[in-house]
Amino acid sequence: MSYEHLNSFERKAIYYRHNSGESYRSIGRLLNRHHTTIMREVKRNKPPYYTYFDESAEDLAAERRKKPRHAKKFANKTLYQHVVHKLQEGWSPDAIAGRLKKNHPNDKGECVSHETIYQWVIKDYQVGGGLYKALPKRHKKRKKQRKYGDLRGKIKNRVSIHERPNVVEKRSRIGDWEGDLVEGKKGSGYIITHVDRATKYLMAQKIENKTAELFNKATISMFITLDTSKRLTLTLDNGKEFSLFNKLENRLNMDIYFADPYCSWQRGTNENTNGLIRRYFPKKTDFSTITDNELQEVVNKINSRPRKILDYQTPEEVFLLDSL
Template sequence: MKRTQDKINSHPRLKIFIYRSLLKGTSPELMAGQIKVLYPNDPIMSISYESIYKHIYRFRQSTLGKKLIKLLPYHHHKRRDKRKYGIKKNRIKDQVSIDDRPKYIEERLEAGHLEGDLMIGVAHKSAIGTIVDRKTRFLIIVKINNRKSKTVTHEFAKLLNKQPQYLRKTMTYDNGIEMANHKWLSKKTGMDIYFAHPYSSWERGTNENTNGLIRRFLPKGTDFNNISMEELKNIENNLNNRPRKVLGFKTPNQMRSEEINKMNHTKA
């Protein structure tokens, strides 16, 4: 098959799976993961989430394209090409690109590889931090008083350092200027920090999907300054104890406990 061909349009069975999943509100990242589990030895039923996004946005101005974009859990009508915008001058010094992140992290074979972000409140005057493990989907919600880099990284460090070292190996973040203090955070926690490409939220799909779940409790327009730490902890506990299809209907807490038991067994 030529590289320019669209695999989804070329294979009706794959196309039906993708479109039905979109109608259920499934994100492209979760689709790609489900396909791997359901069709492990079928080369036709094999696709990356980036290819799914490219298919959806390929004809964004068409009637079908607009309908597909609206079905995405997070949709932007003008999805920017990371290659075009990647040449922009970075606002964050000494950042390490996701391109340099070890490839095995993409496979979710071990816990401790995290994704981080800020969720912004009403009028951009408040925010909370979110940190999610790529394998276990274990969530940490961080209460912050302001979006200054030192404030954000200090609050992140405080909660991350409560986790065992083997559950805080790396973190992939977006290009928010609040992570300008990343070298200090890396030194304080012992974690390697990588940055996704600009306008490429799908590269942190686990975090984006989790933020969507949090929005069910704290919809857009929420002033996070009025949300107590107790309320945030209740949301965190709710989501960490919710069974997930992508985890074989286990909860993030169960997955995390398995990782801890595995590590304790190895040490013994």
């Protein structure tokens, strides 16, 4: 058996075969490696509930080889504590690394790569820590929705998303929104979410039930505070709670469009943001126990997370400062 470092080809083989359910012994025989080498490679580079990725493992291995064997675990404790705090705030390793680089472009001592952050998380896990729980989990693969037509009926006078101006699709301006509802435990209420397509800026408010009247009242209270240049269009799905959209258009001077039935991907910005909200309020959460202040705290956290697509600015910075 060989005892040299695993190479990228071997890690690629481990990735495909381990994630398809093949045993460590079987992979070891294929690569002429002891099965404990394969097992150690996977466990060293994969916290629980997360997939082993060959590319991430390769990066982590390279980082380990670059560092002296007896180097201190964390040369900059302040930096490490900052990373831990941001992980606990819901930031991804990429967001943390990208923002540090943006804030300290000429000071490498205040920066850290996302690969190193993953390595810190893995080391923390190996000594019994729980930092891995702060990492974004992989999304479950969505089942394809079968189309039986719109079972909820058509909204009268709705305007199709296909009639929406092309500029909305380009995400080149602030003021084009996507709206939806997040449902709590049965009978406990809903959270209305509105997300700006370009900046990912979120507004949210609780309602007791999803009547069109309550939806309109809450939506108007959120949008009416914005400058008219920041409330141009709103795209919704086909729920009956949106049936009084004409009143919204008249009150807010916004053009409202409707996605095709069963095409949630047409409102992908909103769907992804709802996923972030679910990290704080999982399915079957009793929304009646959540205060308005608690919801706003979550909204603030989401709006304060740097996004790679915004050059590691936050949605709040881009939206409020018009720095798109």
